[in-house]
Amino acid sequence: MEEEASGGGRGHADPPAASSPVPAAARKTVRVSDVRDFIIPSHAADHQGRSAVAEEGSPTGSSVSAEAAAAAGEARAPEYHPGAAGSPSPPVGVPCEGALQDTPDYIRRGAARHRVAPLELFSAVTSPPAEDAASAESRGVSRTGGARQAETVVGAPSELERLQAEEGESGCCGQLKQQYGLLLREKEECRRLLEDLMRENVHKTRECREAQESLRDLQMELMRKSMYVGSLASAVEGQVKEKSRLCHFVNELSEKFKVLKLEHQNLRQESLEYKNCVLDATQMSKTIQQYMNQYATLECEFKDLKEKFSDEAKERKDLYNKLIELKGNIRVFCRCRPLNAEEIAEGASMAIDFESAKDGELIVKGHVSSKKVFKFDSVFSPEEDQEKVFEKTAPFATSVLDGFNVCIFAYGQTGTGKTFTMEGIEGARGVNYRTLEELFRIIKEREGIFLYEITVSVLEVYNEQIHDLLLTGSQPGATTKRLEVRQVAEGVHHVPGLVEARVTNMNEAWEVLQTGSKARVVGSTNANEHSSRSHCIHCVMVKGENLINGECTKSKLWLIDLAGSERVAKTDAQGERLKEAQNINKSLSALGDVISALATKTPHIPFRNSKLTHLLQDSLSGDSKTLMFVQISPNENDVGETLCSLNFASRVRGIELGQARKQVDVGELSRYKLMVGRAKQDSKNKDAQIKSMEETIQSLEAKNKAKDLLTMNLQEKIKELESQLLVERKIARQHVDNKIAQDHLQKQHILKEEGSYLRSVMAERNLNSTAEKPSAARKDFGIAKQMFSDSNTDTYSFKQLMSLGEEKENNPEAGQLPQMAKARRVSLCNGGAYPQPMNQASRRTSLIPLPRRNSLMPLPAAKNAAAVPPPLDNITENLSSPPLCSPPVVSNDKGSRSKRINSILRRSLQKKVIIRPTMAAQAGRKASVIATTQGTDGARKAARRVPVSGGAGQRVQQNRDKERGWNNATSLRNNF
Numbered sequence: 001m002e003e004e005a006s007g008g009g010r011g012h013a014d015p016p017a018a019s020s021p022v023p024a025a026a027r028k029t030v031r032v033s034d035v036r037d038f039i040i041p042s043h044a045a046d047h048q049g050r051s052a053v054a055e056e057g058s059p060t061g062s063s064v065s066a067e068a069a070a071a072a073g074e075a076r077a078p079e080y081h082p083g084a085a086g087s088p089s090p091p092v093g094v095p096c097e098g099a100l101q102d103t104p105d106y107i108r109r110g111a112a113r114h115r116v117a118p119l120e121l122f123s124a125v126t127s128p129p130a131e132d133a134a135s136a137e138s139r140g141v142s143r144t145g146g147a148r149q150a151e152t153v154v155g156a157p158s159e160l161e162r163l164q165a166e167e168g169e170s171g172c173c174g175q176l177k178q179q180y181g182l183l184l185r186e187k188e189e190c191r192r193l194l195e196d197l198m199r200e201n202v203h204k205t206r207e208c209r210e211a212q213e214s215l216r217d218l219q220m221e222l223m224r225k226s227m228y229v230g231s232l233a234s235a236v237e238g239q240v241k242e243k244s245r246l247c248h249f250v251n252e253l254s255e256k257f258k259v260l261k262l263e264h265q266n267l268r269q270e271s272l273e274y275k276n277c278v279l280d281a282t283q284m285s286k287t288i289q290q291y292m293n294q295y296a297t298l299e300c301e302f303k304d305l306k307e308k309f310s311d312e313a314k315e316r317k318d319l320y321n322k323l324i325e326l327k328g329n330i331r332v333f334c335r336c337r338p339l340n341a342e343e344i345a346e347g348a349s350m351a352i353d354f355e356s357a358k359d360g361e362l363i364v365k366g367h368v369s370s371k372k373v374f375k376f377d378s379v380f381s382p383e384e385d386q387e388k389v390f391e392k393t394a395p396f397a398t399s400v401l402d403g404f405n406v407c408i409f410a411y412g413q414t415g416t417g418k419t420f421t422m423e424g425i426e427g428a429r430g431v432n433y434r435t436l437e438e439l440f441r442i443i444k445e446r447e448g449i450f451l452y453e454i455t456v457s458v459l460e461v462y463n464e465q466i467h468d469l470l471l472t473g474s475q476p477g478a479t480t481k482r483l484e485v486r487q488v489a490e491g492v493h494h495v496p497g498l499v500e501a502r503v504t505n506m507n508e509a510w511e512v513l514q515t516g517s518k519a520r521v522v523g524s525t526n527a528n529e530h531s532s533r534s535h536c537i538h539c540v541m542v543k544g545e546n547l548i549n550g551e552c553t554k555s556k557l558w559l560i561d562l563a564g565s566e567r568v569a570k571t572d573a574q575g576e577r578l579k580e581a582q583n584i585n586k587s588l589s590a591l592g593d594v595i596s597a598l599a600t601k602t603p604h605i606p607f608r609n610s611k612l613t614h615l616l617q618d619s620l621s622g623d624s625k626t627l628m629f630v631q632i633s634p635n636e637n638d639v640g641e642t643l644c645s646l647n648f649a650s651r652v653r654g655i656e657l658g659q660a661r662k663q664v665d666v667g668e669l670s671r672y673k674l675m676v677g678r679a680k681q682d683s684k685n686k687d688a689q690i691k692s693m694e695e696t697i698q699s700l701e702a703k704n705k706a707k708d709l710l711t712m713n714l715q716e717k718i719k720e721l722e723s724q725l726l727v728e729r730k731i732a733r734q735h736v737d738n739k740i741a742q743d744h745l746q747k748q749h750i751l752k753e754e755g756s757y758l759r760s761v762m763a764e765r766n767l768n769s770t771a772e773k774p775s776a777a778r779k780d781f782g783i784a785k786q787m788f789s790d791s792n793t794d795t796y797s798f799k800q801l802m803s804l805g806e807e808k809e810n811n812p813e814a815g816q817l818p819q820m821a822k823a824r825r826v827s828l829c830n831g832g833a834y835p836q837p838m839n840q841a842s843r844r845t846s847l848i849p850l851p852r853r854n855s856l857m858p859l860p861a862a863k864n865a866a867a868v869p870p871p872l873d874n875i876t877e878n879l880s881s882p883p884l885c886s887p888p889v890v891s892n893d894k895g896s897r898s899k900r901i902n903s904i905l906r907r908s909l910q911k912k913v914i915i916r917p918t919m920a921a922q923a924g925r926k927a928s929v930i931a932t933t934q935g936t937d938g939a940r941k942a943a944r945r946v947p948v949s950g951g952a953g954q955r956v957q958q959n960r961d962k963e964r965g966w967n968n969a970t971s972l973r974n975n976f
């Protein structure tokens with residue numbers, strides 16, 4: 001450095017080799033270091049420090065050092081010259097004590113150190129030629145300093161000797177004296193000027209010291225401000241985090257609330273649907289109830305019908321009992337015709353004694369010993385008309401409709417009135433007509449309970465051939481068609497191809513019967529002019545259906561008018577009549593055989609011996625009812641035939657066909673049983689359906705109740721969450737405010753303690769007058785307000801909270817949040833030394849940006865930044881800002897300020913703050929210990945113990961981080 005200083009001196013001064021004759025060895029006797037000893041130590045240390053910093057931090061250290069060396073030379077020069085120039089001008093070569101007295105001590109010490117008299121030094125200065133002095137004067141004080149002057153001083157004695165020699169030689173003493181006088185005056189002026197400069201230098205030096213101290217204080221204040229700003233930024237960061245967390249929590253709650261609301265709406269919709277379902281189910285239940293009532297009514301009707309049916313069954317049972325009392329199912333009625341006019345004319349007498357006969361008895365007159373008595377079920381005398389006869393026959397019609405096969409036939413000699421009994425005549429209808437009439441009457445009577453289907457067939461057995469009498473002769477094949485009896489089922493015989501005419505009333509039936517009867521073969525015999533030569537058979541087939549129980553019946557009513565049984569010899573039949581008579585007798589004999597077999601209960605019944613017995617097999621079996629009219633003639637001449645008929649009838653009457661059996665249609669019965677089963681199954685299914693519907697209704701009602709309960713629980717939970725959120729907000733806000741207030745009070749306390757010291761320093765300077773403070777404060781307050789207005793862009797969270805106003809109806813306290821946000825209470829700078837903003841001032845006033853790197857204090861992050869202190873002008877400008885609790889002056893550009901604030905917040909958010917509570921606690925404990933042990937001075941020293949230059953910037957950052965960490969930890973503890 002010494003060499004650089006000397007080199008630098010050489011670089012800026014005139015070359016000493018060319019202007020000075022002093023040898024190099026002599027010039028080397030005085031070192032620059034010795035000359036530098038004259039420099040004020042503080043200045044030297046200061047410049048040394050600056051040079052060192054410049055060498056370390058600046059790439060242009062050489063040039064800077066050169067300038068520093070030049071500056072050092074400039075600093076030395078004023079202190080060096082006045083000592084020599086301020087002394088009175090003694091004669092050349094004579095030391096002047098008076099001058100030495102005015103010479104400063106350090107000059108004298110320098111002269112003594114260099115073993116040169118002060119006068120010699122002075123003379124050496126004043127000895128240069130006039131042009132040199134002029135040039136030196138023109139260059140000023142700065143050009144007289146440095147090593148070159150030292151060399152000049154060293155070489156001054158030799159030049160003086162040379163001038164003295166020249167003076168002695170030339171003798172121009174007068175001129176020299178004049179010149180000397182001029183030089184002395186100039187020297188005197190220069191000395192005075194030098195003294196002024198020295199005083200000014202001292203004054204400036206003092207001011208520089210004060211300015212440096214002020215600068216240090218300001219740097220300390222700036223650092224504290226930065227720390228405070230950092231703490232505020234941390235607090236703001238914490239608050240922003242808390243606010244964002246609360247907003248996020250509010251958003252989550254809002255989302256949950258929306259979801260719950262949607263779920264509630266869905267549940268309400270489902271509830272309405274369920275209610276509608278319940279209403280439908282109720283309506284359905286009513287309908288079902290109505291159906292059930294109808295069903296009950298029908299059941300009652302059904303019970304009535306059942307009772308009626310039971311009555312009918314009972315009646316049938318009575319009838320059946322009556323039939324049983326008849327001793328069998330074959331009943332024989334005996335009817336005697338009256339004597340006709342011819343017989344009366346012949347004087348024939350009555351062979352039948354009706355007067356002496358009892359009920360049911362018939363006495364055939366004759367000799368006393370040969371008097372015969374016959375007993376029948378009913379005996380009708382010639383006086384009894386058709387109606388009297390039918391009264392005993394009518395029950396068989398009921399049996400037919402009850403499903404029993406009934407066979408009514410008339411047996412007797414020719415001309416005894418068989419046709420008259422069966423068919424009757426006009427005005428005296430026989431059994432056929434009356435039976436059909438009785439059938440339709442009963443059918444009509446049973447209408448609605450039973451359904452009957454009546455078909456009628458008319459056939460005859462002529463000469464052992466079956467003829468269908470309903471087939472007219474005009475029809476093709478009527479005469480050639482031969483019918484046969486076929487057994488279609490067990491106990492059921494049928495004539496395939498037989499015309500069955502369905503009739504619905506009596507007239508139709510009677511018309512059909514008349515049609516068949518007209519087609520019957522008749523002939524004239526001796527006994528009967530219109531004798532029937534065939535067996536005329538009327539078949540009435542009845543299909544009945546019990547509409548109550550579904551029982552179906554199928555029965556047959558045979559109405560048979562047999563051909564007359566007469567003796568062939570008596571009738572004197574010949575030819576065709578004889579053949580007819582033989583066939584008639586054969587069939588009647590077969591009928592007698594069958595009846596005889598039935599009477600004797602032989603295992604084989606010869607039904608197939610004749611067409612008649614084969615056809616009547618179903619009605620002559622054990623399950624049928626048979627009514628035989630035995631027709632007799634009262635004429636005593638016909639007693640033999642009468643006795644034959646009566647004997648045959650008596651034999652028939654003795655037949656027991658057994659218990660009559662109801663002819664039930666098994667297929668229909670099974671079908672109706674199936675229907676009954678289906679009806680029962682349907683009833684059961686309906687009952688199960690009704691039961692399931694009732695269970696469904698109950699389950700739906702239970703679900704509805706459960707969902708209503710769930711909805712109520714969810715609503716209560718929402719209310720609890722909302723109240724909890726409000727409480728948490730209040731608590732968090734209260735904690736933040738309390739903690740911030742505490743921190744601020746602590747810092748304010750520290751600042752107050754520092755206040756005395758700062759005021760003592762600040763009072764001495766006029767850089768920041770007290771008159772400017774209010775305006776500066778107002779300016780800062782205005783800036784703060786402007787910042788707050790600019791920072792509204794960051795209040796999106798409050799806007800989001802404001803958006804919750806729509807939920808105010810559900811949460812009345814929610815509306816307070818925007819109001820609280822509008823209030824924006826000032827809590828960070830509460831109780832500060834500067835005017836507090838009004839209530840409308842927000843916390844955003846604490847959003848003070850961090851100091852820029854190019855501000856007063858060099859930050860450690862800017863290692864390459866110039867460590868040179870800023871110019872005094874900048875210091876003065878910065879000192880115009882309020883020193884305490886006011887944000888540093890920032891640019892008026894709103895965009896840049898908002899960007900800076902956003903960058904600070906973004907940096908704070910991006911920065912992962914490591915919470916070090918131990919360090920924070922240590923820092924807090926350290927500050928408290930210092931405050932308690934060392935008092936205010938100790939605390940102030942501790943606060944001012946901040947390195948300024950070099951690697952000390954890193955320590956500043958560490959301290960700032962410590963304080964931030966403490967602040968962060970504090971803010972986080974306040975938040976949670």
Ligand SMILES: Nc1ncnc2c1ncn2[C@@H]1O[C@H](COP(=O)(O)OP(=O)(O)OP(=O)(O)O)[C@@H](O)[C@H]1O
Pocket residue numbers: 336337338340382412413414415416417418419420421527528530531532562563564565631
């Ligand atoms: N009870 C009676 N009352 C009055 N007249 C009767 C009675 N019975 C029969 N007659 C009359 O007797 C006559 C013969 O009767 P009917 O033709 O019925 O006998 P029949 O037995 O049928 O003879 P055939 O076997 O030859 O046909 C008829 O003119 C009839 O009017």
